[in-house]
Amino acid sequence: MRLLVLSAASAWVLAGCVASNAPLGEMPERRMPPAIAQAVPVMNQFGAPEPAPVTRSNSQIAADFLELSFQMESGREIARLSRFEGPVTIAVVPGGPATLSADLDRLIDRLRREARIDIRRVAHGQDANITVETLPRDRMQRIVPEAACFVVPRVTSWAEFRRARNSRDMDWTTLETRDRVAVFLPNDVAPQEVRDCLHEEVAQALGPLNDLYRLPDSIFNDDNFHAVLTGFDMLILRAYYDPAIRSGMTRAEVAAVLPGILARINPRGQVGGGAGAEVATPRAWIEAVETALGPGTRDGLRVAAAERAVAIAQAEGLTDSRLAFSYFALGRLALGIDVERSVNAFLAASELYDRIAPGGIHAAHIDMQLAAFALSSGRAEDALSLSGRAMPAATRAQNAALLSTLLMIRAEALEALGRASEARQVRLDSLAWGRYGFGNSAVVGARLTEVAALSP
Template identity: 45%
Template sequence: MSPLRLLLAALLLGALAPDPAVPPATRALPESTGLSLMHRPGPGRADPPLRPNAEMVGDILDLAFALESGRPLSRLGRFEGPVRLTVAGPAPPSLMPDLDALLRRLRVEAGLDVALAGTGADGPEAAIVIEAVPKASLALAAPQAACFVVPNATSFAEFLRLRGSPLLDWEGITTRRRAAVFVPADAAPQEIRDCLHEELAQALGPLNDLSRLPDSVFNDDNMHSTLTGFDMLVLRVIHALPVGITRQEAAARLPDLLARLNPQGEQDGRPDAGRTAMARPDDDIDRREGLAHYALGRSRAARDPAAAQAAFAAAREHFRRSPLTAIHRAHAEMQLAAYALAAGDPDRVLFLTGEAIPTAEAHGNAALLATLLLLRAEALEAMGRGEEAAALRLDGLAWARYGFGRGEAVDARLREVQALNPWRMARSMAG
């Protein structure tokens, strides 16, 4: 395989992962690159869901009344009353600011009474414990999960002691009283934040994931990294339903409840003055076809770059047809920008990254945003706009510190992107 194909495969296949898929570079970045700086995504606020309420009824029922394994739940389970949390053990520096931002969003957008437990003796006892655990320990306990949540445990040590016990089975628990969320202690800040969003949302709400959802973190396609407007609505709805209600009883109540909590969703797909677009009936077909093309592109990136590029272009075309798949489209545009840079087409790189950068920033995806900015900087470098490129590269590296974490991981991503630039390679060989 040619060196260029290796580099493209490394960049493209590692695009969704917090850490690059190649070994770190042997030389650390000099301090003058600005590696010591780190940009942090803002707390954000998700837009309201764009789909009609009638469509979301079935999604909410399937999320709330089943486990990820597919096993059905006979009754709705959740916490009752105020929910207090605590963080156990030494937390990574990024965890508390991101947790504070998440709790604010849950209070404002989902209407939940959630907060950190006070330190005083009169404060309510923490119902949810968040513990940062080394990745290696998490992998031994749950090889398929980067992070996870369990009921009726207050520490990772207690979880290990209780493994195999019915106490850790969500089925049969209607009123939740205790839960523990385990996140990686030695991961990139973005990965830790993403774990907080998904696992805390599951502790407070639905335990299932659905592959059909285009606008949710309750979906293993990993496109959304933080709670969406749909997710916040799901949490608000679940906490408005009585604990212990059956699926049939919930199905009878949901239409009126959604009409009250999400009145814009009663428009049956017709946009109003405050909404630029609504979901179309064939959006799910486009999303599924786009994901199929995207997966094909990733699988062929190393062996057949031309076929991979065509697949990513087809994915982008499907994703661009709906506002529900804006972040999906941004991922496809990043892939295509990498190919354009390697092909010596800086104008195309600027166009594609210009389309994707606002979306990546709006969704708080620092890893994607950093890669887009670094690709754009290389295109500017190729066009002789060195000062603009240098400033943009510093910005990209600051986002990369949040998205990729370790200095060597940031260094590896920078070197991967720079190695795709034929003008840089030509100058290097001439020198």
């Protein structure tokens, strides 16, 4: 399932508009201009993405595949691989958000082209392998409190899930072949969050059930930097549905055929030696991250948990995305408490991400935070440079919430530099992306006001 606190693409940027110790409500603010409030532009939406090719060796990808496919997020082992056999059909229960249908069609097209999965959409009421149903978030959370969205086997509706939720039928480890799966999404959140949930839950309905914090280029990662399926994810799904693999195979049986599959479908990965020994993610680190970013924890305890995650990662020699994410979480959580500590944590995360995934979505999130700091400090040129540097990655990753916030920061920086006409156009662009990233006009307007309050 997609965790609530990490699920919204806007979660990272909500804290990014606070650059002093003062609560946001106590900061001087400039209200959204009336002309903007009355003329919010039409929603912008992304077209087909162009995912970056996978750069890791096939031996490492094979190790990733096995860990993703034969273990649950809790650490429980999965004895046998399960998947759909034959063509896959997917249907949507009527009543979903207006943007859901087009986003699903784009996803299905990508799954057919990139993952080579024989999947097609059918009308609701026909027998479908995957049923997508939407409902209010609070109704979902009465049953699964921490989930933003989730996927369950052997049912086709919310009513059926409620009746069966405590039965063994809901246990993925008991499957040998997938036949019926239900995906549950919220229908009262921003379009981007619906799409993000759709990508992750449909991917897990089809393929691996695990998430790994050590993967920097995958949606199968609870850091949730990636909003849509990446090139790595499509490669994993393509291997998952290769004819050499079938439902019921054990880990050893899959491991035996996987090198040949990857050599055939990803010849560029036939480089280097064997897979390096990946350090398993310590359960104590996962618990520290979940405490820091999960619901129901006081601010002081969140910061302490993030610091604990940094310390655990360092002690365990985790110099990869797990240490970087620890610093990133600390930077976010220290924003309203200790600005200097926050900036230093973001810079430490930036240095690590520049090595792990240069120019990627991780760096874009950090640049947005640093641009907000620059704007609040009166350094408009720096805010313009940092936001401009982040925009290509935000666009490639199709993160409208991040892109909208970057554009809002740019508009304020341009205004401060006396470039009012450019600022007006950039602000309008930010609103168009904000409609998709944040939802309704009121939420977009509130975000614009928050960002405007940063400018001295």
